Amino acid sequence: MKASGIIRKIDQLGRVVVPKELRNLMDIKEVCFFIDKHGFYIESFDPKVHRLAIHRTIDPLGRITIASEIRRRFNWDIGQPLEIFTEQNRIYFVEYHNFCAVCREGSKLIPVKSKHLCYSCVQELLRNKEVFISHSNRF
Template identity: 30%
Template sequence: MMKSTGIVRKLDELGRIVIPKELRTTYRIKEGDPIEITTAEEGILMKLYRPGCSCCNEVSELTEVNGIRLCADCIQKFVRGGQR
């Protein structure tokens, strides 16, 4: 469920909006941070982009293997699965 902030912003001629400083501070969004934009029935959703494990979306203990991000648990599952 979305919660209204009571803040309204207008789009500029290039389709940009400014995320209010209060929200950037609350969500620890800094200049240059990647923002993921998705859609839902309620409207447009934006969130700080944090890439996760390609298998389970876990965001801690990630290792990149041949360009694929994997968490420690998924790496162990693949290792155990490969030993027959």
């Protein structure tokens, strides 16, 4: 995948802007959604090929509404930054990790499953691990 260096945030209505350069380059007006393990990607919609897929029309400002199923699956809320990558005829949207999932700091990030935590939050979790273990035994 080729990184575009473009970051877009999800707005209040669950929409994200597809960069104009990519819309023009790929000549897309209507797109089809596909889920990947890290995010989702879109392709130009072809009714002969994508009959059963989720598809959306790109509005005049270049926005598409991300299907609620996709936002729920990845636990993406309003303001979630997404990094944009391209590969052949696809545009990928992947969660952008430039901050800690707990305190929103942006330095010394450590990947933990699908999120990133800063060093100080990891230290705090390790100091309080007995509390977490006792709470997890209740469930």
